[in-house]
Amino acid sequence: MQTATTPKPPARRRLFGFIVRVIALGLIQALTLWGAAAIIPGIDVPSFGAALSVVIVLAIFGSLIWPLITRLLLPLTVLTFGLLALVATTAMVWLSLGVVDHSNPTVLGSFFVAVLMTVVSTIAGTLLDVDGDAYHLRVVRRRIRKSRGVNETDVPGVIFFEIDGLGEQVLREAVDSGRVPTIARWLADGSHRIVGWECDLSSQTGASQAGLLLGSNENMPGFRWYEKERGVLMVSSSVADTAEMERRASTGSGLLAVDGTSRGNLLSGDAPRASATLSVVRDKDRSQSSEFFAFFSDPSGMTRTLVLSVHDMILEKVAYWRQIRSGDEHVHRGGIYPLLRAAMTVVMRELNTATLLADIVEGVPVSYSTYVGYDEVAHHSGIRAPDALTVLGRLDRQLLRLERAIPQAPRPYEIVVLSDHGQSQGRPFRQRCGQTLEQVVEQACSSESGVIAPPAVAESWGEIGGWLTELSTEDSAGGRMMARATRSFVGADGVALGPGREAQDQHLAITNAADADRPEVIVLASGCLGLISFPRTPGRLTLEQIEHQHPGLVASLAAHPDIGWVMVRSETEGAVVLGAEGKYRLSDDSVTGVSPIAHFGANAADHLRRHDSFGHCPDLLVSGAYLSDEDEIVPFEEFMGSHGGLGGAQMHPFAIVPSGWSEIAAPIVGAAAMHHQLKAWMVEGGLPVAQSPAALE
Incomplete structure (x- = not known):
C-alpha cells in the first residue's frame, strides 16, 4: 500500500x-x-x-x-x-x-x-500476473490530464471498498484459510488492522448505507416498509424511493461530499459525481454513464468479462447440482438466476473496479464502491458455501488490482475494506414450518378480507434496472438506442426486468390505492425481520386495538416455534417484546418469564427502543427465531444466508483500516457512528470533510 x-x-x-x-x-x-x-x-x-x-x-x-x-x-x-x-x-x-x-x-x-x-x-x-488494466489506465490518463494536475498532492486519498453482506467472523475465517491473500498480506505486514463494529436494526444495505454515507438512517425500519400517513410502500431498491431516502437523510455533509465519487451504491453520500448509484441515476448533473467509457473502450476486457460471466454461470449450476446431490439444505435457484448472479458477481464487479481505477489515476480524494457479489451468492448458497467463498476470493483480487494502480496516481492512497452488515445462516421459515409468514398471519386473523404480501424481489433486479435506467437517459446516440431497446420494460420507476416489473406494478398499485381500497393487512419480509401493518386504521395500532380487531393474532405469532419475538406497543406498558415464554418491557427493561431477546445480542433492547421511536415503525415487528447454539436465524425470505433483523453474524460487520489510523475510543454501534468515525480518520489523514449543520452550530 x-x-x-x-x-x-x-x-x-x-x-x-x-x-x-x-x-x-x-x-x-x-x-x-x-x-x-x-x-x-x-x-x-x-x-x-x-x-x-x-x-x-x-x-x-x-x-x-x-x-x-x-x-x-x-x-x-x-x-x-x-x-x-x-x-x-x-x-x-x-x-x-x-x-x-x-x-x-x-x-x-x-x-x-x-x-x-x-x-x-x-x-x-x-x-503471468500481467497488468490487464494497462490499456484501461492509459485511456483514463488521456481523458483526465487536467484533473490529474489539480489533484497532485501528498495528502493520501481514500478508497472505500465495501463487500456487501460479509460478516467479521467469516472474514477472519477466510483470512486464516488463505481465501483472501491480499487482505491476509496487509494484516500480516501490519499495514492494516480489523475493526469490528455493530450495525443497526434493520441490518440491511438501505439503512446501513444511509448511515455510513449520509450519517443518518432514522425512520428506515426495513428494506421495505409501509408509510401509513402517505399510503406508500417504500422499497430500498427503487430508483424513486432511494432518491426520497437520500432527500430525507442528506444534509449535504455526506462522507463523499467534498469532491468524492460514488460507484455502484444505493445512496450517493452527497458525492458530486456518481455512476451506477441508484438514488441519483436521474440526476444528470451528478450521474453520467460516460464514467464507464474507459472500461468499455477495451474490447479484450469486455470479451474477457463476457467469458468470465459464462464461466460463473457454469460454476453456479455445478454448485447447485452438488448441493442437491449431497442432500445439503438449499433454496431453489434455477431459471434466470445464474444470469442474474453473473451480472452481480462479474459484470458489476468489473465495472466498479474499472471506475475505481479511473478515480485512482485521476487522484480523486475519496471514493466509495459497493461490491454485491458475495452478498448475492451467500443469500442463495450459504454464507460459508464454497462458491460464496470463491466469489470473496475474486473480490480480494480486485484489491490487488487497485493496489497496483496506486503508483500511477498523482497522490498516495489508503484502501479501506468494510462491510455494511453481515449475514446469518439459516433455513427459510417456509421450509421449516410449511407456511409463509403471510399464511401464518392470514390464518390467525379474524377477517378474510385481505392479507397481502407484496413479492420480495432480490435487490439485484433493482440495481440492474437502475443501471439500465441511467444508461437509457444518457443524452447520446447510444442512450437513445438504449431507451428504444428498453421501452417495453419501462415502468413508473424506470427500467424493470424479470420479477422486478411485477413487483414494481404491485408497489405502484398499493401506493395509488384509495383509502377504502387499501388492504387490511400488509406483511413485508426483510430477511429475518417481518413488518406487519394495518393500512386501514390510521396511526400505529396498540396491542389492545389489534387484539380487538384480530383476537389471538399477536399471541399466535409470539407462540410460533419459528418466531423469536414480536414487538408491539401496549396502551398500558408502552413498547413490549413478546415471546413464547415471556415478555420484555422496553421502558424499564423488566422481564416477565423468559426474556424473548436474551440471545439476540447485548444491545438488542437498545436497537428495539430506537426502532420503536420511528414514525414508520410497523404495527407489529416480528423476528424469525434465532438458534444461538447453531448461530442460525430463521428468515422469512427464501434465503440460506440472510440479514435484516437481530441475532448472530448479521449484526457484526467490519472495517479493515490502515494501522496508522487512531484506535477507536469506544465500541462502534450503528452505521451513523461508523460514519463519524470514518470522517474523523479522514481528517486525521489531511482530507477535508463536510460538516453537518448541527456540528457547525
Missing part, C-alpha cells in the same frame, strides 16, 4: 517486468492462434510468424477502432451484455487474418478464434 511516506517502486523495473510479461502473453496468443488454425475450418495461418503478426495487427485494430465504437454506442454495448464486444473482436480477428496473409477466413472460424484467444489470454494473463 502506498502512503505518503512510501516511495513508488522503481519505474524502470516496473516497466521492464511489464514488457517481459506482455511479450510472453503475446507469444502465447500467437501459439494459440497457430494451433487453432490447424483444427478450426476456414482459418489459415501458414506459420508462427504469421500468427504473431496477426496478434500485433489485432492489438493495433483494438486500439484504434473499438474506442470509436464505444464512444458512439456505449449503452448498446451494455445492453448486449458484452456481446457487441465479442462481435467486434470477431470482426477484428477476421480483418487481421485478411491483412496479414490475404486469406479469406470464415466468420464462424473467426468467432471461434476470438473466443479461444480470449479464454487463453484470461488464463495466461492471470498466471
Whole structure:
C-alpha cells in the first residue's frame, strides 16, 4: 500500500517486468492462434510468424477502432451484455487474418478464434500476473490530464471498498484459510488492522448505507416498509424511493461530499459525481454513464468479462447440482438466476473496479464502491458455501488490482475494506414450518378480507434496472438506442426486468390505492425481520386495538416455534417484546418469564427502543427465531444466508483500516457512528470533510 511516506517502486523495473510479461502473453496468443488454425475450418495461418503478426495487427485494430465504437454506442454495448464486444473482436480477428496473409477466413472460424484467444489470454494473463488494466489506465490518463494536475498532492486519498453482506467472523475465517491473500498480506505486514463494529436494526444495505454515507438512517425500519400517513410502500431498491431516502437523510455533509465519487451504491453520500448509484441515476448533473467509457473502450476486457460471466454461470449450476446431490439444505435457484448472479458477481464487479481505477489515476480524494457479489451468492448458497467463498476470493483480487494502480496516481492512497452488515445462516421459515409468514398471519386473523404480501424481489433486479435506467437517459446516440431497446420494460420507476416489473406494478398499485381500497393487512419480509401493518386504521395500532380487531393474532405469532419475538406497543406498558415464554418491557427493561431477546445480542433492547421511536415503525415487528447454539436465524425470505433483523453474524460487520489510523475510543454501534468515525480518520489523514449543520452550530 502506498502512503505518503512510501516511495513508488522503481519505474524502470516496473516497466521492464511489464514488457517481459506482455511479450510472453503475446507469444502465447500467437501459439494459440497457430494451433487453432490447424483444427478450426476456414482459418489459415501458414506459420508462427504469421500468427504473431496477426496478434500485433489485432492489438493495433483494438486500439484504434473499438474506442470509436464505444464512444458512439456505449449503452448498446451494455445492453448486449458484452456481446457487441465479442462481435467486434470477431470482426477484428477476421480483418487481421485478411491483412496479414490475404486469406479469406470464415466468420464462424473467426468467432471461434476470438473466443479461444480470449479464454487463453484470461488464463495466461492471470498466471503471468500481467497488468490487464494497462490499456484501461492509459485511456483514463488521456481523458483526465487536467484533473490529474489539480489533484497532485501528498495528502493520501481514500478508497472505500465495501463487500456487501460479509460478516467479521467469516472474514477472519477466510483470512486464516488463505481465501483472501491480499487482505491476509496487509494484516500480516501490519499495514492494516480489523475493526469490528455493530450495525443497526434493520441490518440491511438501505439503512446501513444511509448511515455510513449520509450519517443518518432514522425512520428506515426495513428494506421495505409501509408509510401509513402517505399510503406508500417504500422499497430500498427503487430508483424513486432511494432518491426520497437520500432527500430525507442528506444534509449535504455526506462522507463523499467534498469532491468524492460514488460507484455502484444505493445512496450517493452527497458525492458530486456518481455512476451506477441508484438514488441519483436521474440526476444528470451528478450521474453520467460516460464514467464507464474507459472500461468499455477495451474490447479484450469486455470479451474477457463476457467469458468470465459464462464461466460463473457454469460454476453456479455445478454448485447447485452438488448441493442437491449431497442432500445439503438449499433454496431453489434455477431459471434466470445464474444470469442474474453473473451480472452481480462479474459484470458489476468489473465495472466498479474499472471506475475505481479511473478515480485512482485521476487522484480523486475519496471514493466509495459497493461490491454485491458475495452478498448475492451467500443469500442463495450459504454464507460459508464454497462458491460464496470463491466469489470473496475474486473480490480480494480486485484489491490487488487497485493496489497496483496506486503508483500511477498523482497522490498516495489508503484502501479501506468494510462491510455494511453481515449475514446469518439459516433455513427459510417456509421450509421449516410449511407456511409463509403471510399464511401464518392470514390464518390467525379474524377477517378474510385481505392479507397481502407484496413479492420480495432480490435487490439485484433493482440495481440492474437502475443501471439500465441511467444508461437509457444518457443524452447520446447510444442512450437513445438504449431507451428504444428498453421501452417495453419501462415502468413508473424506470427500467424493470424479470420479477422486478411485477413487483414494481404491485408497489405502484398499493401506493395509488384509495383509502377504502387499501388492504387490511400488509406483511413485508426483510430477511429475518417481518413488518406487519394495518393500512386501514390510521396511526400505529396498540396491542389492545389489534387484539380487538384480530383476537389471538399477536399471541399466535409470539407462540410460533419459528418466531423469536414480536414487538408491539401496549396502551398500558408502552413498547413490549413478546415471546413464547415471556415478555420484555422496553421502558424499564423488566422481564416477565423468559426474556424473548436474551440471545439476540447485548444491545438488542437498545436497537428495539430506537426502532420503536420511528414514525414508520410497523404495527407489529416480528423476528424469525434465532438458534444461538447453531448461530442460525430463521428468515422469512427464501434465503440460506440472510440479514435484516437481530441475532448472530448479521449484526457484526467490519472495517479493515490502515494501522496508522487512531484506535477507536469506544465500541462502534450503528452505521451513523461508523460514519463519524470514518470522517474523523479522514481528517486525521489531511482530507477535508463536510460538516453537518448541527456540528457547525
